[in-house]
Amino acid sequence: MRLRARKYFKHMDMILFISVMILILIGIVLIASATHANIPGPRRYSFVLRQSIFVGINLLLGAYLMRFDYRILKHLARPLYFFNLIMLLAVMLVGKSALGAQRWLQIGPISIQPSEFSKAIMIVALSAFVERRLNTLTDFKSWIPVFLYVFIPFFLVMRQPDLGTSLVFIAILLGTMIVCGFRIKYFLVMGGLGLASAPLVWRLLHEYQRNRIRVFLNPGLEPYGSGYHVIQSMIAIGSGLFFGRGLFGGTQSQLNFLPENHTDFIFAVAGEEFGFFGVTLILLLYLIVIVRGISIAIHATDDFGTLLAVGIVSMFTFHILVNVGMTSGVMPVTGVPLPFMSYGVSSLTTNMLMVTLLLNIHAHPKTLRF
Amino acid sequence: MLNKKYAYRLEFMLVVSALIIFLLIGRMFYLQIIRGNYYSRQAEGNRTRYTRILAPRGIIYDCNGEELANNQPGFTVSLAHRSAYKAETLERISELIHMPVPKIKEAIQLHGGSAEPVRLLRNAPPDVVARVEENLRYLPDVMLEVQPVRTYPNRQLAVHVLGYVGEVSEYEIEQGIYDNLKAGDIIGKFGLESFYDQYLRGTDGSYREEVDVAGRVVQIMDKVEPKPGQGLVLTIDAKLQRITEAAVDKQLRAIGARGCAVVVLDPNNGEIKALVSRPGFDPNWFVNGISEKNWNYINTDPFHPMTDKAIAGEYPPGSTFKIVTGAAALEEKKVTPDELIYDSGRHWLVDMRNAGGEALGWINFKRALSASDNVYFYEMGNRLGIKLMDKYTEDFGFGKKTGIDLHGEASGLIATPEYKKKVFGEEWYLGDTFNTAIGQGFTLATPMQIAEMMAAVATDGKRYKPHLVSKIINDDGSVAKRFEPQEEGTLPVSQSTLNLVQEGLEAVTEEGGTASSLKNLPVDVAGKTGTAENPHGLEHGWFIAYAPAKQPSLVVVCIVEQGSYGSISAAPIVKSILEYVFTTPGAKKPGKTASSGKNSGSNSKKR
Structure with missing residues (x-):
């Protein structure tokens, strides 16, 4: 037992692990900063506390899961996929709604956001699904089942509505397609078709989503309503200057001008309180995570491992791009949290599980047989 | 193996990811370093609430x-x-x-x-x-x-x-x-x-x-x-102002006129005790932004409520100008007070007549002034000539602003041959001199200028700048600035001439004068009626007065636009004012009360 533990430890990607842990710790500090002034009474510490507890739980869970070979997931893929569909349907039927969207399921004291987990499930299920068909994925037609496979959960999440998460599915699919040799000319054709169908997609969107895109496309950013959050966020980041206003020193976040400052807009708190110096460090840490993830994909000893790693990296990259882009005013506002840093038990757990999976792929170069 | 077969694609993903991260860092550089000061100011503006x-x-x-x-x-x-x-x-x-x-x-x-x-x-x-x-x-x-x-x-x-x-x-x-x-x-x-x-x-x-x-x-x-x-x-006395406005409004209603200006001042120091211009308006209208209805009234009323007619209204002085002509003729020895001139109803050189067509026969200066005889003053104009008349007109304060502490004062006009030549391109005729002598024609004056003329006569030639503010006081009641009476010089007219003019003016309100309706006041009043020709409608009626005649403490000047004869339109208003001042026991008589008034003003503030 001890021997095996040491063996995993030896094979663990320490750079990845440490980078992620630093990001998580920075996140907790920023959550503390964002909530201590704005949340009244005893609930003040509950965010830091809950996030910390779940970091612990997830570390234990991850350590436990490291014992298994990720390849067993191949067999779990199909049940997970259907479990996912059921969960998403449940959200639609009995979910709690907030901000005009039904995204939460209440289980005991915690509300969970199934769409977060469904990202992870999507990566696992899609990787297994594609891996089985790798030899047949040649022409465009052969890809259609894959597209359909992604489309069903994509559609369900989009109707919640949660545009951000549903687009994560597309990012994961895109990463998978790239690594599976999807022909470049197909990409071009699909891109063209995508642009051509934009008006149709526009009609499928909810009014508030359309508004967000309108505001995003309008460079003047209407300072009323939908543009409000982004402007406050940009002010927070911009006023951080080079070294930031110091932890707990950001007026935008401390006086609550910054909305959702412990969840989706936590990066703006980082920008305000740690300055350019701090956010550059954070972004470089993310780059390390991505580089390690792709490296794991490159060195994986089987296609399932490569596919998983690529899916995970695609998800992280997409999240970082969209979240940081949103807080700095270059991406439309979608409810996409910043991996490892945003407060949110579902998101944190999903991301830590995905890192565990990366570590697992790294640690299992050979098929271990028990 | 995918990662062998498509290794270049994985490397491509690596490059794209790195690019994304560096673009985001670039964005941060833009927001925090390049635009940092701008956003800092915005953040400052957010957290501070500035109130004036x-x-x-x-x-x-x-x-x-x-x-x-x-x-x-x-x-x-x-x-x-x-x-x-x-x-x-x-x-x-x-x-x-x-x-x-x-x-x-x-x-x-x-x-x-x-x-x-x-x-x-x-x-x-x-x-x-x-x-x-x-x-x-x-x-x-x-x-x-x-x-x-x-x-x-x-x-x-x-x-x-x-x-x-x-x-x-x-x-x-x-x-x-x-x-x-x-x-x-x-x-x-x-x-x-x-x-x-x-x-x-x-x-x-x-x-x-x-x-x-x-x-x-x-x-x-x-x-x-x-x-x-x-x-x-x-210097304004609110009670007197109220009485004056009430008298004006009552008279305007009675005769169906709308435009009017009244100046009440103390000739001994230039303090204005009441100043009225009609039609008026409520200044509170402007405080919160004026309503359309009120704005339209103010802008379209043909009688211009926004114009302060007392200082900006320019009217022919009419017969009130005979004071200037008379004083000039006496001073220049063009006539003696006792010389009799024959009024046959028209002047013998130019066919110009008296207003009502009457003929008074042989009359002297006093009779001519009190009865406002035109023929007599045509002859004075004839004897003086326009040059000399213009000199005295200027001396009496016409043609230039009085310098009252209000914006928008008009300067009036002195009739000169040069003016006629310039504006009408015509030569100066004797008839023009005649017209000028009786205050018709080109001469224009504001009621304030007329009041100054009257005040100069009342004070035996001393002229004071008219003013409305006696002092500026600080928030704690202390005096920041006091405005002393400002002497503007004296009329270049001898005391004997002025006495003759004064006698003539006193006779105006006596039996046989043009304003004998004022004869029953408990105080002797020196006055002069006037009727200014108006090419646009009925004549403007003037009445100007000072009282008490022997020791003047008050000058009252009134013009009623399109009110016809001054004796009918303007004189009743002046009479009401004088009646109030000199018969009401509570009314403070100007002159000696002016100083006590000032004191009570500052006292009430100090307490």
């Missing part, structure tokens, strides 16, 4: 300490300055103050980058204030500012003296007249409010406080108390 505490304008008192213009607290609904507003906030406030959202957005846009709150509704009515106040805690960006609102408790009373206030316009700021003001600041626009604006305005204070997004005050950052404006103590 408007300085109350100085109070305007009459000579007895009665407040003619003061300040009442009023509520202004404002939006705190923010870089952005939530849509709900705008919708809520729009409902509360009944102002459409697009108009609010327009106000925000117009407001620009100033740290001042965006003022949406000034002097909001009580029900709106109550509604907004109830909802303030849900509307963190909305503020109720208490601001002093200029109020004129007597409404129309002395409006052309007091004037009114309004927001300074973008144009006025661009002109550089008000270099330290911002658009929307309150300034005096008219009357004394405008003339003494720099004293009345005061210095605004301010406070800055740190607030959170919910509008809760975290701390007060600094506070500067406002410095109230200085007060004015006027």
